Amino acid sequence: MSQINSPAELDAFRKGILAKRDPETPCISICAGAGCIASGADEVIAAFEAEIGAQGLAANVVTKGTGCPGFCERGPIVVIYPEEICYLGVTAEDVPEIITETIKEKRVVDRLLFEDPATGEKAVHESDIPFYRNQERNVICNNIKIDSKSIDDYLALDGYSALAKALTGMTDEEVLEEVKKSNLRGRGGAGFPAGIKWEGSRNAAEKTKYVIVNADEGDPGAFMDRALLEGNPHSILEGLIIGGYAIGAHEGYIYVRQEYPLAVENITLAIEQAGAYGLIGKNILGSGFDFKVIVHQGAGAFVCGESTALMTALEGRVGEPRPKYVRSNIKGLWNRPSVLNNVETWANVPLIINKGADWFTQIGTEGSKGTKIFSLVGKINNTGLVEVPMGISLKDIIFKIGGGIPNGKAFKAVQTGGPSGGCIPADQLDLEVGFDELTRAGSMMGSGGMIVMDEDTCMVDVARYFINFLTDESCGKCVPCREGLRQMHKILTDITEGNGKEGDIERLEQLAEAAREASLCALGKSAPNPFFSTLRYFRDEYEAHIREKRCPALSCKELIAYYIDPDKCRACMICARKCPVNAIEGGKKTIHVVDQEKCTRCGTCFEVCPARFNAVTKISGQPVPAPIPVKERTISRKSK
Amino acid sequence: MSDFHLEIDGNKVGVKEGETILEAAQQAGIYIPTLCHHEKLEPFGGCRMCIVEVESRGRTKLVVSCVYPAEAGLVVRTRSEKIDRIRKTILELLMAHAPDSPPLVALAKEYGANKDQFEKESSFCIHCGLCVRYCEEVKKNYAVGFVDRGVRKEISFIPEIAAKVCNDCKECFPLCPTSYLQATFVLTESLAFPTVP
Amino acid sequence: MDIDRIDQIIDRHQCEASSLIQILLDIQSENHWLSKEALTRVGEKLQVPFTRIQHIATFYKAFSLVPKGRHEVHICVGTACHVRGATRILDTVKDVTGIMPGETDMDLKFSLETVNCLGCCALGPVVEIDGKVHGKMSPGETADVLKNYE
Ligand SMILES: Cc1cc2nc3c(=O)[nH]c(=O)nc-3n(C[C@H](O)[C@H](O)[C@H](O)COP(=O)(O)O)c2cc1C
Ligand code: SF4
Ligand code: SF4
Ligand code: FES
Numbered sequence: 005m006s007q008i009n010s011p012a013e014l015d016a017f018r019k020g021i022l023a024k025r026d027p028e029t030p031c032i033s034i035c036a037g038a039g040c041i042a043s044g045a046d047e048v049i050a051a052f053e054a055e056i057g058a059q060g061l062a063a064n065v066v067t068k069g070t071g072c073p074g075f076c077e078r079g080p081i082v083v084i085y086p087e088e089i090c091y092l093g094v095t096a097e098d099v100p101e102i103i104t105e106t107i108k109e110k111r112v113v114d115r116l117l118f119e120d121p122a123t124g125e126k127a128v129h130e131s132d133i134p135f136y137r138n139q140e141r142n143v144i145c146n147n148i149k150i151d152s153k154s155i156d157d158y159l160a161l162d163g164y165s166a167l168a169k170a171l172t173g174m175t176d177e178e179v180l181e182e183v184k185k186s187n188l189r190g191r192g193g194a195g196f197p198a199g200i201k202w203e204g205s206r207n208a209a210e211k212t213k214y215v216i217v218n219a220d221e222g223d224p225g226a227f228m229d230r231a232l233l234e235g236n237p238h239s240i241l242e243g244l245i246i247g248g249y250a251i252g253a254h255e256g257y258i259y260v261r262q263e264y265p266l267a268v269e270n271i272t273l274a275i276e277q278a279g280a281y282g283l284i285g286k287n288i289l290g291s292g293f294d295f296k297v298i299v300h301q302g303a304g305a306f307v308c309g310e311s312t313a314l315m316t317a318l319e320g321r322v323g324e325p326r327p328k329y330v331r332s333n334i335k336g337l338w339n340r341p342s343v344l345n346n347v348e349t350w351a352n353v354p355l356i357i358n359k360g361a362d363w364f365t366q367i368g369t370e371g372s373k374g375t376k377i378f379s380l381v382g383k384i385n386n387t388g389l390v391e392v393p394m395g396i397s398l399k400d401i402i403f404k405i406g407g408g409i410p411n412g413k414a415f416k417a418v419q420t421g422g423p424s425g426g427c428i429p430a431d432q433l434d435l436e437v438g439f440d441e442l443t444r445a446g447s448m449m450g451s452g453g454m455i456v457m458d459e460d461t462c463m464v465d466v467a468r469y470f471i472n473f474l475t476d477e478s479c480g481k482c483v484p485c486r487e488g489l490r491q492m493h494k495i496l497t498d499i500t501e502g503n504g505k506e507g508d509i510e511r512l513e514q515l516a517e518a519a520r521e522a523s524l525c526a527l528g529k530s531a532p533n534p535f536f537s538t539l540r541y542f543r544d545e546y547e548a549h550i551r552e553k554r555c556p557a558l559s560c561k562e563l564i565a566y567y568i569d570p571d572k573c574r575a576c577m578i579c580a581r582k583c584p585v586n587a588i589e590g591g592k593k594t595i596h597v598v599d600q601e602k603c604t605r606c607g608t609c610f611e612v613c614p615a616r617f618n619a620v621t622k623i624s625g626q627p628v629p630a631p632i633p634v635k636e637r638t639i640s641r642k643s644k
Numbered sequence: 645m646s647d648f649h650l651e652i653d654g655n656k657v658g659v660k661e662g663e664t665i666l667e668a669a670q671q672a673g674i675y676i677p678t679l680c681h682h683e684k685l686e687p688f689g690g691c692r693m694c695i696v697e698v699e700s701r702g703r704t705k706l707v708v709s710c711v712y713p714a715e716a717g718l719v720v721r722t723r724s725e726k727i728d729r730i731r732k733t734i735l736e737l738l739m740a741h742a743p744d745s746p747p748l749v750a751l752a753k754e755y756g757a758n759k760d761q762f763e764k765e766s767s768f769c770i771h772c773g774l775c776v777r778y779c780e781e782v783k784k785n786y787a788v789g790f791v792d793r794g795v796r797k798e799i800s801f802i803p804e805i806a807a808k809v810c811n812d813c814k815e816c817f818p819l820c821p822t823s824y825l826q827a828t829f830v831l832t833e834s835l836a837f838p839t840v841p
Numbered sequence: 842m843d844i845d846r847i848d849q850i851i852d853r854h855q856c857e858a859s860s861l862i863q864i865l866l867d868i869q870s871e872n873h874w875l876s877k878e879a880l881t882r883v884g885e886k887l888q889v890p891f892t893r894i895q896h897i898a899t900f901y902k903a904f905s906l907v908p909k910g911r912h913e914v915h916i917c918v919g920t921a922c923h924v925r926g927a928t929r930i931l932d933t934v935k936d937v938t939g940i941m942p943g944e945t946d947m948d949l950k951f952s953l954e955t956v957n958c959l960g961c962c963a964l965g966p967v968v969e970i971d972g973k974v975h976g977k978m979s980p981g982e983t984a985d986v987l988k989n990y991e
Contacts, residue, residue, distance in 0.1 A: 038960040042967070042974035076963035224919030227960035262866060262903055263956065303862050304902030305793070306957070320861040321893070322790075322900045327689025327711045379962065381921035387963035419920070455920045469923055473957070479900075480771065480790075480797035482690050484730075487737035490795045491762045511761070518733035521706050521726070522692040561928075582981055584933070606929050606980050780892070789892025791899040802891050 007282030010290040011168040014159075017281075021160050030065045030107050031085040033148050034094075037072025037231055038266065039388075040079035044095060045069075048080050051096035055103045065107055068157075071147035071235010072227075074389035075135055078118070083130060083148055090130040091116035121385075121407070138404045140367065141391045142375050143351050144228070147235035152270050155277040158238040164283055166354035170246045171291035174357075179250040180206060183353065186361035187373045192218050192229075192309075192346025192451050193526070195372070195439035198353075201343055204333040206251040208341035213253040215244055216337065216344040218314060219260035219267065222306035223422035224473065226453035228377040228389050229347035233260065233267035236351070237274035241297065243353035245284065248295050251343055256295065259314055261302040272299050306423075306477035310525050311336070311344045313479065324479045325525035346451065348377055368394030372438035376452055380406050383413065383458040392437070399433040402456060413458040416557075417541070421450030423470045423477075424530035426537030427463065446537040448530075462559035463542040464549050468496035470534035478527060485528025488519040492535065501562040504550035509539070554625025561605045564624045568609070570595045570632045572619035575639050579609035579620065595637040600628055648716035653723075665709035665720055666694055676709050676722050677731065677751055679738075679821060680772040685781050687711045688773055693734055693751075697721040706730075728755055736761040738770045742822040745770070768824035769799055775816040775825050785809045788816070788829075799825070801832040842872040847879055851886045858887045862897060865904060874905045910945040910952040912990045914938070915969040919958030922965035930966045931955065933980040937987050950990070 008014050034040075034049050052067050075081055078092035084106055091102065091113065098116060105111045118127040120134065127133045130148075150157040158164070170179050184199030205213055217240060221229040232240060244256045260267055275297050278284040286294045300318055307313045308323040315337045317323040328335070336342025352374060356364050365373045372394035378401065381387050385407030392401060398418060402408065409415050417427040426447030428435060435441055439449045457466065475489040492515045495508050516532030523529045539546060548554045555563040568579070568588075573595045580588040580596055587603040590596030596619075598609065613620040646658025652669050659668040664687065669676050679691035687710045694709045699719040706727070709720070721727070735757035739748055743759040745768075752759060771790075776799060779788050787805040791798055801810070810829060817826050850867045854860035861883070868879055875898055884894045898904045916931045935941060938951045945952040961967050964976025968983055975986055 038974075039963050042959075042961040042964055042976055076961070079963070222957065224923075224957040225921040225962055227958065227962065230960050264960070301863060301866055302901075303866055303897075303904065305900060307793075317862065318859070320857075320859040320863075322793075322896050327687060327708065329707065329712050381962035381965070382924045387921070423920075453920065455924065457924055461924055466924075469920070475795055478794040480792075480794040481688075483692055483734050483737055483770075486771070486795060486797070487740070488733070490765075491737065491740070494763055514729075514733055515737075518730050518737075522695050522708075522730045522734070524689055524692070524708075584936075584980060584984065604932070606932065607926075608980055611979070776892070780890070786890035786892045789890075790896050793900045800895065802895070805891070 007280075008289065009282065011172050014164060014168050014289060018159050018162075018165075021156050025160065027086055032065065032067045032102075032107075033070045033083045033085065034067065035072055035079060035081040035148065036069035036152070037076070037079075037147075037234060038227070039072060039076035040081060043079040043093075045080035047096045048082070048094050048099065051099035052103070055099050059103055059108075061103070061107065065103075068151040069153075070150055071152045072231040072389065073130070073148035074144060074231070074391070075133070075386065076388040077386050081148070082116075085149075088129045088131075090118065090128070090133065092118055135386045135388070135390075135405055135407065138400065139391050140375050140393045142355055142367075143239075143348065144231065144235075144377055144389060144391050146239070147231060150236055152235050152237065153273055155238060155274065155281065158236070162358070163238055164242055166357040167242050167245055167283065168289055170249055170357050171289050171293055176206075176250050176252065179246060179357065182361050183250065183356060186356045186364040188349065188352055188356060188364065189372060189439055190346055191348035191352070191376065195449055198345055198349055201333050201345075202247065202251050204331065205253075205341040205343045208334050210340050211252075212255075212340050213251055214337045214340060214342040215248045215251065215253045215256045216314070216318070216342055217244055217256070217258040217260075217347055217350055218309060218311075218344055219258055219264075219271075219347045220302050220306075220309035220314065221261060221264070221347070221451065222309045222477070223451050223453045225381050225455050226379045226422060226451050228379050228452055230264050230267055231389055232347050232351050232377075233264070234270050237267075237271040238278065239351045239354060240271070240347055241274055241278055241284070243350035244297065245288070245295050246353050246357060247343060247345070247350065249293055251341070253341075253343070254294050254296065256297040257318055257337070258297065258299045259302055259308075259318060260299065262304065268299065268301060275299065305479070306473075307479045307525070307527050310527055313525065314344065315342060322479075324481045325527075327524055348452075369436060369438045369441075371440045372449075376437070376449070378452045378454045380454050380456070382419075382455040383409055383461065384456040385410050394438050395436045397433065398428065398435050398437060401437065401454065402433070406456065409456065409458045413460065415456070416459050416461055417457045417463065417466075419447070419455040419457065419466065419534075420453065421448035421533070422453050423473045424448075424527070424533045425450050425453070426533045427457070427466065427541060428537075429541040446540055447533070460557055460559055462500070462555050462557040463538040463545050464496065464555075465500050465557075465560055467535045467538045468493070468500050471496055471531065474527065474531045478531075479525075482522075482524040482528060484519045484522040485524070485531060488515045488523075489528070489531055491515055492519075492532070496535075499546065499549045500555075500560045502549070502553045502560075504546075504553075506550065508550055509543075509546055512539075548625070552625045556624075558622040558624050560624075564605060564622045565600055565628045566598050566603060566605060566607070566609055567621050567623050567628050568596050568598055568613075569619050569621055570597075570637075572617055573639075574617050574619070576614060576617065578612050578614065582608050582612045584608060590637075593639045595632065595639060597631045597637070648714075650714055650716065650718040650720060652720040659714040663714050665696060665698070665707075665712050665714050665718070668714045669709065669720075669722065674722060677754075678710060679747070679770070680774065681710045682774055682778065682819065685774070685777045688777065691734065691738075691770070691772055693731055695727055695730055697724055697727060731755050732757045741765045741770050742768045742824070745822045747821045767798065768822045768827075770822060771797060771799075772821060774819040774821075775799060778816045778819055783809075783813060783815065785813065799828060801829060803832055803835065806832055842868065842876070842879060844878075844882055846871075847882050848886065851883060856886060858889055861887060861889060861894070862901070865894075865898060869904055873909045874907060877906075905952075907945065908949065910949045912950060912971050913952050913954065914987075915954050915956045915959070916942070917957075917959045917961075917965065917967040917969070918955045919962065919965075921958070921962035922967055925965040927966040929980050930968060930978050930983050933983045934968070934987065937984050951987075 739759040
């Protein structure tokens with residue numbers, strides 16, 4: 005392939021790609037994102053290829069492994085174009101039927117469609133499914149349409165047209181102004197306005213500058229950056245090059261965690277492809293602008309998502325944050341001006357350039373513009389990635405899109421903002437989602453993790469979990485974080501294990517204040533948030549653990565016991581068979597009893613006891629009733 | 645000769661471009677407690693004891709004085725209820741490691757820190773990094789370094805190097821606020837060169 | 842891993858000290874652990890003090906200074922998996938294998954690690970063994986799956 009040397013050539017090339025593609029040719033898009041692969045997407049793709057070959061259709065049908073469209077709960081997902089028929093939970097066995105029915109006969113396979121659990125209605129198209137219908141998908145929408153390894157697919161969907169527009173139709177200053185006007189705020193952490201950060205670097209005296217993509221995505225339970233990088237890597241590259249142009253940087257870095265091998269592979273390939281087309285390199289599109297991109301893999305340290313630690317890691321050193329009080333957009337990588345933005349922030353840039361800041365600012369609230377991708381996980385029916393306009397209520401996300409809480413349980417809280425975010429309780433479900441709104445509620449936007457918790461989730465345990473995570477990930481450089489979190493973790497563990505004492509809450513508050521006020525970097529400064537927010541909304545749970553040795557959510561292992569209600573046990577023997585440590589005594593027609601000494605509280609019996617008997621219960625904060633005497637255990641079944 | 649002035653605890657103090665608040669205070673004879681600072685070494689900002697309150701352009705914030713550059717017109721307070729409370733917590737956290745360290749005991753008295761506030765830890769090291777940084781920055785011997793991260797972070801001598809250089813140097817020993825450093829070296833030495841029975 | 846291979850990897854990164862982490866990652870992914878010889882060699886070639894290499898090799902989670910077992914078991918303890926019971930899965934694996942996270946058993950059969958998010962939250966709790974993801978696991982199923990490995 006020869007280089008593309010001007011916007012006109014880019015247009016011609018794009019037309020060439022489109023001309024070769026008949027829009028009526030059936031195209032089968034199969035999600036090859038991590039979630040769907042784990043549910044067997046690989047086998048489905050192989051089955052499609054085999055079946056298409058076997059039926060002699062290879063010349064007439066296109067198959068694509070695409071990025072994640074977000075509905076991971078129901079994967080593997082298959083969408084068939086041009087009709088846009090959406091099949092969920094597809095297995096290799098379904099493939100011959102799809103080929104015969106849908107591809108050849110143009111008939112829909114009913115049983116693979118989405119069925120509304122409430123109305124029983126089927127949805128043929130993606131856009132008819134409530135999960136999608138209530139979203140506004142601007143950034144992630146192309147994931148399912150693009151073969152994530154094909155630059156031509158990206159070009160066919162107008163890819164790199166924003167770059168052409170910026171480089172040859174706008175001055176660097178105009179690009180900056182457009183981004184500033186859009187009020188695009190960072191999608192990775194603090195929500196800092198991107199345009200202002202860019203301007204600082206642009207105006208810095210030092211000539212050599214850098215632009216950097218933060219693809220460290222360390223928040224457990226968040227995978228939107230991964231989906232974008234794996235599914236649509238060119239959109240991030242395009243944003244990055246435009247950013248480089250705006251601030252005068254000729255080198256870009258992508259810091260991506262090595263735990264995401266497919267993301268590393270796809271972005272590396274994308275850079276090669278863009279280089280081969282002349283969209284990266286010298287004199288891009290004849291504009292005279294040069295730009296190169298380097299991929300750097302993170303070696304597994306959450307703190308390296310922090311801007312100064314990330315830059316230290318890029319320099320090949322231990323990822324400890326820098327103590328300096330100079331912003332990294334002035335003195336960052338190699339002490340030079342460096343603009344660091346999150347994956348999703350960069351992916352928004354081409355949209356803003358193409359459609360304009362005015363379009364962008366129509367979406368969202370006063371302080372938060374555009375859409376945001378959230379990863380909706382935990383105790384929720386529709387786990388997955390959702391892209392929504394800022395300003396949507398938590399309730400709409402969780403109930404309209406997420407489909408509510410499974411198994412008829414009650415919603416308790418939603419945790420946003422990653423490990424150092426906070427929990428928002430049920431009475432604030434009407435909260436509008438935005439940077440400032442979430443901060444006011446004691447949480448934060450963070451990178452967009454949204455973990456839903458139900459009545460079975462213990463909020464003290466949630467705080468312990470996050471503090472444990474952060475203790476493990478603290479770099480260890482400064483005392484309030486390293487030592488403070490260590491002690492907080494010990495106290496919280498004591499509380500959840502029934503060893504809490506009076507004064508523990510106050511000592512936690514003392515430690516939390518020191519960490520928040522005196523830590524060196526934002527990891528330590530925000531680490532106490534999960535404690536503060538759970539204490540603010542669920543103080544009674546802390547007190548129950550400490551004073552009554554009771555876990556109100558019946559979740560803390562050391563504070564609960566499993567007990568079989570002798571009146572309800574029907575001696576079906578399932579629990580006794582499943583118990584991994586043989587702690588359940590019983591037999592045919594004999595009421596079962598848990599040996600509390602042997603029980604490890606794994607909860608297996610509770611789960612396997614058939615719902616119609618519902619004999620296993622959890623007890624906390626009170627003694628377990630004595631087992632009924634052996635001679636009373638026989639069940640005499642009434643004969644019919 | 646000073647380039648500009650700032651105010652520390654109500655005193656007008658002259659400073660030169662590039663100096664930190666701590667340096668400015670020290671020259672003016674105003675005491676700020678430090679644990680990880682050493683004038684021959686790059687600022688580390690690890691212990692956070694030297695935290696102070698600064699007021700600039702109408703906003704107050706807490707910063708560590710050993711790193712924060714002195715600016716013209718800055719108003720600095722080296723003590724307040726909040727600062728004292730944070731220093732007390734830091735001391736109590738460190739005394740979980742080194743309850744008998746002389747500098748910690750002295751500071752604990754000043755700030756009312758209770759050495760038994762938190763559960764004791766097995767390692768005496770308070771991770772001030774003085775030994776590591778001195779060996780690296782001043783002596784350029786690289787005989788001692790940090791390993792691991794977070795709560796598992798420890799110092800570690802490289803036996804091959806330590807065997808060659810440490811016995812003749814030992815300059816880091818007196819820097820250590822605890823008794824840990826020397827003990828670790830002795831251990832390394834004995835492991836690297838077990839005396840033949 | 843022999844010195845020549847290590848040198849090749851270093852050369853691929855133009856012997857740049859800033860590529861230190863990338864070089865160690867390459868060695869780790871080929872060899873599955875970093876021997877002292879490998880670290881020393883990298884230090885010599887890049888002229889980086891050993892103290893710094895040692896800190897890097899112990900700071901980042903991706904590196905291992907001991908040989909790994911034949912099967913690498915990763916238990917996701919990300920938030921989504923946690924609220925869906927990952928702790929119980931981890932306890933089961935600890936019981937079955939007799940090792941703690943970060944350890945390898947005496948027969949070099951299993952290495953156990955906890956990981957923070959595998960990006961398959963819809964399938965939580967998740968166990969990954971040698972790169973294959975097992976979703977929606979229960980303690981019982983986990984014990985059964987582990988039996989399939991030799
Ligand atoms: C401990 C810590 C971890 C972070 N991890 C990430 C991350 O994984 N991805 C990310 O984009 N930002 C992360 N951030 C935020 C970054 O420091 C930085 O604010 C962000 O990348 C800037 O980009 P944005 O303005 O586009 O959000 C982290 C911050 C801290 C303190
Ligand atoms: S706050 Fe924590 S992570 Fe940040 S520098 Fe201090 S010890 Fe390291
Ligand atoms: S051994 Fe002593 S000098 Fe070295 S880091 Fe620990 S406390 Fe500081
Ligand atoms: S002396 Fe300033 S942080 Fe230690």
